[in-house]
Amino acid sequence: MSRILLGVSGGIAAYKALELVRLATAAGHAVRVVQTPASRRFVGEASFAALTGAPVLLSEFERDPARGAFPDQQPPEHEPLSHLELVANAHVYLIAPASANTIAKLAGGLADNLLTSCALAASCPLIVAPAMNSSMYEHPATRANLVTLRGRGVRIVEPDTGRLASKGEQGIGRLAEPARLLAACEEALAGGPATTGSLRGVKVLVTAGGTREAIDSVRYIGNSSSGRMGLALAQAAQARGAEVTLIAANVALPAPMGVHVRHVVSAAELQDACAEEFPRCEILLMAAAVADFRPAAAQDGKIKKSEREGLELQLEPTADVLSGLSAGRRDGQTLLGFAAEHGERAVQSAREKLAAKGLDAIVVNDISREDIGFDTEANEVTILSAPRAGSPGGELHVPRASKAEVAEAILDAAERLRASG
Numbered sequence: 001m002s003r004i005l006l007g008v009s010g011g012i013a014a015y016k017a018l019e020l021v022r023l024a025t026a027a028g029h030a031v032r033v034v035q036t037p038a039s040r041r042f043v044g045e046a047s048f049a050a051l052t053g054a055p056v057l058l059s060e061f062e063r064d065p066a067r068g069a070f071p072d073q074q075p076p077e078h079e080p081l082s083h084l085e086l087v088a089n090a091h092v093y094l095i096a097p098a099s100a101n102t103i104a105k106l107a108g109g110l111a112d113n114l115l116t117s118c119a120l121a122a123s124c125p126l127i128v129a130p131a132m133n134s135s136m137y138e139h140p141a142t143r144a145n146l147v148t149l150r151g152r153g154v155r156i157v158e159p160d161t162g163r164l165a166s167k168g169e170q171g172i173g174r175l176a177e178p179a180r181l182l183a184a185c186e187e188a189l190a191g192g193p194a195t196t197g198s199l200r201g202v203k204v205l206v207t208a209g210g211t212r213e214a215i216d217s218v219r220y221i222g223n224s225s226s227g228r229m230g231l232a233l234a235q236a237a238q239a240r241g242a243e244v245t246l247i248a249a250n251v252a253l254p255a256p257m258g259v260h261v262r263h264v265v266s267a268a269e270l271q272d273a274c275a276e277e278f279p280r281c282e283i284l285l286m287a288a289a290v291a292d293f294r295p296a297a298a299q300d301g302k303i304k305k306s307e308r309e310g311l312e313l314q315l316e317p318t319a320d321v322l323s324g325l326s327a328g329r330r331d332g333q334t335l336l337g338f339a340a341e342h343g344e345r346a347v348q349s350a351r352e353k354l355a356a357k358g359l360d361a362i363v364v365n366d367i368s369r370e371d372i373g374f375d376t377e378a379n380e381v382t383i384l385s386a387p388r389a390g391s392p393g394g395e396l397h398v399p400r401a402s403k404a405e406v407a408e409a410i411l412d413a414a415e416r417l418r419a420s421g
């Protein structure tokens with residue numbers, strides 16, 4: 001049995017916290033609740049007390065009849081000295097719903113009520129589930145506060161998109177469903193992927209997606225990269241506290257909140273954007289699939305089939321963007337490339353690219369397999385690192401996993417390389 005401390009702040013979504021308590025207690029967890037005064041306008045403490053079987057606390061100054069004990073514990077014989085006994089006993093602390101105001105207080109380190117005091121005192125994993133109107137959620141202040149919290153290792157359960165509480169309003173900001181909140185608690189309890197601050201303040205540049213090279217004004221030569229791997233890298237780096245810039249080539253999927261995004265279309269545009277962003281970055285993760293050739297001259301307008309028997313395209317090479325960046329690198333920069341290779345020679349060929357492009361590591365995946373890689377949810381990669389003075393090059397196989405998990409392994413490798421200079 002695990003002990004979940006639930007902090008409920010003011011918002012219409014507080015009613016969903018009741019359902020979370022029901023699910024969590026049914027799953028065998030012991031739950032206690034602290035509420036902010038504003039949350040009582042939406043759900044009264046009697047409901048939480050009935051569902052948890054334990055008193056609900058609202059202020060630092062009131063007596064806890066259970067003396068800080070969870071329903072699975074015997075209350076101590078003596079009155080605990082601190083009102084924070086409750087959070088000291090918790091295995092995980094979830095704040096749901098977390099209003100914009102509460103998130104701002106958490107980011108600023110304020111402790112002006114029991115809920116925020118518990119957050120400051122918590123040594124267990126802290127999970128924050130925002131819920132608010134979409135304009136408030138998308139306000140730069142809220143976005144910055146969430147980036148701050150992530151950078152400190154707080155786990156954020158992203159809100160859902162859909163109908164909001166105010167009549168007729170749609171958008172992002174709905175509190176995640178109770179089942180997702182419980183899953184986040186259980187993941188944290190199991191020591192699942194943690195958001196650590198290990199890249200706090202580090203500038204990470206990620207390229208993602210696939211470039212398109214114009215044939216005429218409507219047609220292009222492209223590739224099937226969806227950008228998922230690059231997005232997963234951007235999200236994971238941001239969760240570790242990095243300041244992330246994402247150069248996205250034709251990526252249709254939404255970018256993670258708080259990441260600075262630049263959209264590009266062609267290899268030449270990607271090259272220009274990289275040239276601007278690379279000098280200030282400390283880690284480069286070059287996941288974009290960049291065209292190696294482009295039509296020598298894109299036609300103005302649309303090529304008409306009635307005007308020709310057949311069509312021959314004259315292609316010219318594009319610049320190798322990564323090699324160019326590597327040639328101008330400065331001390332303190334860590335460069336990782338990606339190589340999509342076919343079949344048996346995959347690792348050998350990637351090792352040659354690693355050396356030729358002057359990289360610290362290259363992440364290789366075998367594109368002859370259909371279950372991983374391009375435009376799929378999963379990946380399986382080998383991370384090859386360059387030989388360094390006194391140590392031969394390394395080779396780390398990351399077995400098939402979600403792109404989010406593979407991203408964590410790649411960032412771990414990048415951090416190791418960065419630490420070893």
Ligand code: CTP
Binds near residue numbers: 291341
């Ligand atoms: N890359 C690049 N510019 C290019 C082509 C590739 O910056 N014009 C980068 C990719 O983003 C990737 C790495 O180089 O990080 C390796 O890409 P890959 O396509 O596997 O290698 P190429 O050098 O293009 O070689 P080939 O396609 O012939 O295997």
